[in-house]
Amino acid sequence: MKYSYFPGCGMEATGIEYAKSLAFVNRAIGVEFIEIDDWNCCGATAGHSTSHELGMALPARNLALSEQQRPGMPIVVPCASCYSRMKYALQAAQGSENEKLSRLIGMPVSGAAEIVSIMEAYSDPVAAEAIKAAIKKPLDGLKVACYYGCLYTRPPKVTGMENCEDPQAMDELVRLTGAACVDWAFKTECCGAGHHVDLPAESKPLLYKIYKNARANGAQAIITACPMCMMNLDMRQGAVNMAYGEDFDLPVYFLTELLAVAMGAGFGECGVATHFHPAKKLLQNLINNKEVV
């Protein structure tokens, strides 16, 4: 399987573990992501809160580049925020705004290629089969909460998500590793990542509620497939514990990290070693205990 690949800025910085683990998994299952040459930032929230045009045009240029470089090839987007922007741009390019968009970016764009998330790419039957086959160190005994967040799911008219209140794609992939997924109520609640710089105080309660519900439902860890959510959930867990007098201990893993570990990747190799909230011990203990038995 080959995908045109839009990594997004996060994959080169705070989401570095995502990039590492993703590369490991792709190698293990024989999936190829081919980076769009000369892609630019999608603009994220800042783009669309500045103007509708900017919010559409920045991602549209990436669409146009992919179309030019690899016509018809589906584009995989590993960041939820980028995914949302790309989907919006795709819709705009397919609709009445096509002409305007082409004019703004200075090149033709048709909106012919499909946009898929990591979850969608890996849920493909061939890929899923390959993942199953590649699992070497099953993670049974681990209970995790799959966190989808906002932008993979909403608004459903743009994302095309069938059940945006209780999505299952990530849960199904996680179960392939042998880990169990808890049923919890906050899998699509907003974590406030977009405000972590300008309104950190106002967005802190959002994180607190997510941790609280995950813990209450028996989760030992949180799984995400978005570098923005990861940074927010991982980096600020300590601050939330401090602010609320709590002792949440919920390591946050990228979906690909979990897959990679289950496929036998080393913790450093896939990124688990460099999280803000210590993430190595939980998985290490799990695997060690098993080997003893």
Next chain:
Amino acid sequence: MARIDAENWEPKILAFCCNWCTYTGADLAGLNRMKYPDNIRIVRVPCSGRVNPQFILRGFQKGYDGVLVCGCHPGDCHYTSGNYFTRRRFLLMKRLLEYAGIETGRFQARWISGAEAAKFRDTVLKVTEEIRALGPNHRMKEADDHE
């Protein structure tokens, strides 16, 4: 019937139940196999408004320890207004009995619908216990020729 002596005394309760609500509620209690004390004897009347004050007095005269009048809830009377008369009559009756020196607790009125089987059972339980606490009705009972 067993002779009543002080030790085995069991209260005797007479109940007038309207055909449309309370009598039906009592039937439903049976249908649901609910259990309640056997101290009660029900006289079926078409409407609680049919209950002549004379019936109540006669009950006490004949040695009943308590008399209960039951009908539909106010506003639900099968005949529109019958139970309103019952209510007014009930208040007068209480005062009359009080005047005659009878404990007013011996005479009670309750609104029990055809669906309120449990309320019927609970009423019988409660009223039986209340009358039991009051003891036998000596005051108004006719002189017993046998004694």
Next chain:
Amino acid sequence: MAEKNLSSLSAANAVRIEALADSIGAKLHECYQCGKCTAGCPMAGSMDLMPRQVIRHLQLGLLDEALHSRAPWICATCYTCSARCPHDVPISELMEAVRQQAERAGIRPIRRSHLFTKYFLLPLKWFGKNHELTLTMFYNLASGRVLQHFSYLPAMLKGSKLKIFPARVKNREAVRRLMENCEREAERI
């Protein structure tokens, strides 16, 4: 609070609101004020007007009140409201449109949010990609929160999560032109 004379609102006001709604395909009359948007909003606790009330002000033609509200700036654009609206009113998008219009009119009820957006786009215009160090430096200086997120720095550097030198797009000229085109287009409206 001053009484709102609905009859003294200018026609231009109504045109502006209509244009604002039209730009995102929202039909304001479809909102029947059930409050489900507010009920599910993760940020409502920090807002001065509830999301429902922002729409209500627009329905009544009270544009200035909406433009001066902090709510559209606090909105996290999580789309929970839009996804659950019984009448399919694109509330998140509407909040965004209000914020954009306020921004253009120089109304910035939350300066920090304005600064964040501004400095997010700065490296973008220069390099074609986001650069967190540039953003953080400019933002922290402009907002007066010089040491915000400073404590995370060592860990970020250790995990090479922070790039000292920004990644760059080869055709930076194209991205800059794109952004300028958008600015012009937005001003036209």
Next chain:
Amino acid sequence: MARTGVIICHCGSNIASVVDVERVALAAGQMPGVTYAATNKYTCSISGQDMIKQAIAEHELDRLVIASCTPRMHETTFRKMLTKTSINPYMLEIANIREQCSWVHTDKEKATEKAIDLVHMAVAKVLKDQPLFTSSIPVHKKCLVVGGGIAGIQAALDVAEAGYEVTLVEREPSIGGKMVMLDKTFPTLDCSACISTPKMAEAGAHPNIRLMTSCEISAVTGYIGNFQVTIRQKPRYVNHDTCTGCGLCEEKCPTKVTNLFDQSLSKRKAIYKLFPQAVPAKPVIDSEHCTMLKSGKCGLCSKLCPLGCINFEDQEDFITETFGAIVLATGYDLIDWAKAYPEYGGGKYANVISGLQFERLVNASGPTEGHIQRPGDGAEPKTVVIVKCVGSRDPAKAKAYCSRACCMYAAKHAHQILEKIEGSKVYVFYIDVRTPGKGYEEFYDKTRADGAVYIRGRVSKIYEEGGKLICKGEDTLIGKQVAVEADMVVLETAMEPAHGSTETAATAGVSADKDGWLTEAHPKLRPVETQTAGVYLCGTAQGPKDIPDTVAQASAAAAKVLGLLAKDELETSPMISVVDAPKCSGCGFCEQVCPVKAISMVDVPSMYNGKRVTRTVAQVNSGLCSGCGACSAACRTGCIDLLGFTNKQILEEVDALWQE
């Protein structure tokens, strides 16, 4: 000496497992007046019934006690069985030893004792039973419908179509009611006149319907199947038998009068048809305003009428007829808002109008030919405020109830204004928007899409300033005061029962609630019947409702009427009250407590000290009595008694217990 038979039922093991039925039978055999006592496994079964029949014949029994399940279960079964024996079906008492004994008690000894008591009570009662006989009353197969609005028309047509004669009485000179005043009907927006006038014409021409316009009912006596109704024909001063409705008189009449059909928005003549499509299409003279009738001057119409139909000497007339059923469809009026709402100008602003006035304004056959013009100056209003719940949901000022149709016609009014007046603005002040009907919510959605601005909140005050009507309210959704400068204000006012309708209903023995809406027999299960058997109701007479509900209810009432008229005779229950006239003091207490007005006080000749005197005594109408016994309990001389539950019977039951 009575010969009572007592049957104790086992009911399989339902009774017999708890109650010692043999012991009960043994005890019953010892009771005074009992000739025969036996048990039966299943008394209600065919073989059980055969066994009873056999015992009756064999032991020459003259009355029967059955101790079994509740009488509510099989009383009718056993009565039916007795019709085939020598015993009168009412010489039967049932002791309830299942539901009220074996099923609720566990102590066998005590349950058996209680069962014996219950049988004893039944035996005591049956000894005082008398043979009772059902009687039948003939049904007069003719229906009276009171009120010629859409409800009355629909009910009349349904009954007439089924082949029965109907008399449709309307106090106005034409049938049609409120619906013909309306312009369009929600939510489909079909023209009200277009759908109601064909029904009026059909009613007017139906061979089974007799229209009596300008008529009112003045007295009703009798009972179900046999109501004698007196109808007052008001003078019309025009001979409708000869009048062709040419209209010359109306054209030439010099006297102009405020047209109430147009809600006072236009003038009509003193000789007039109510509206152009009136049925009957013939004029009447308004005696209050005709100068000839007032002062003997004019008479122009009489001179002009080519057929000599004008008769200034016309008098009111009373017609008495018998009907088997009566339908009350007396309708509604709108409240007089001006009195209740001085804060809305109390009627002093010409451009503050009612919803019905708006209907006339927007109606193509109305005073402005359908152009929405301000009554004050004829100008087209650009900004219109619609205020809902004026008088509804306002217990302090007018009515506590919701008038049900206003939310929808307010939406319709808003739609019509926005459609007819280009560039117009409509603000609708509301408390809630209630749209429970097919297509209603969608219509409301559409009205908002048309541009109507809905503001949640009551208007506090309306005043005029600089040629505008300033409406002050709160938008409760944002919690701020708002003001709208309107050119015209439409008040959607509350419905109230049509004036005089409660009096009319009282004439027919039907009561009304505190607001004057006629009371149905049961709010859920008997919605079109009344406490008076044979009298039905439909439409807004019963409570505020819209046209679809009104028409549905009218057809429901018609179905009830047809169920009655389809019978030749009605069987009446014999368990009714009887008066011992010589003992009656004529106090009238019984008459007051009777819920169905079955008791009346009548004068009868009597002898007192050898002299002929007239005494007033109570008389029970056996067709009306429902057998509740309230009269008997209220009677101070004890002269009125309830057959089947006589004082004696009940006292015997009371006495029977715990006797040694």
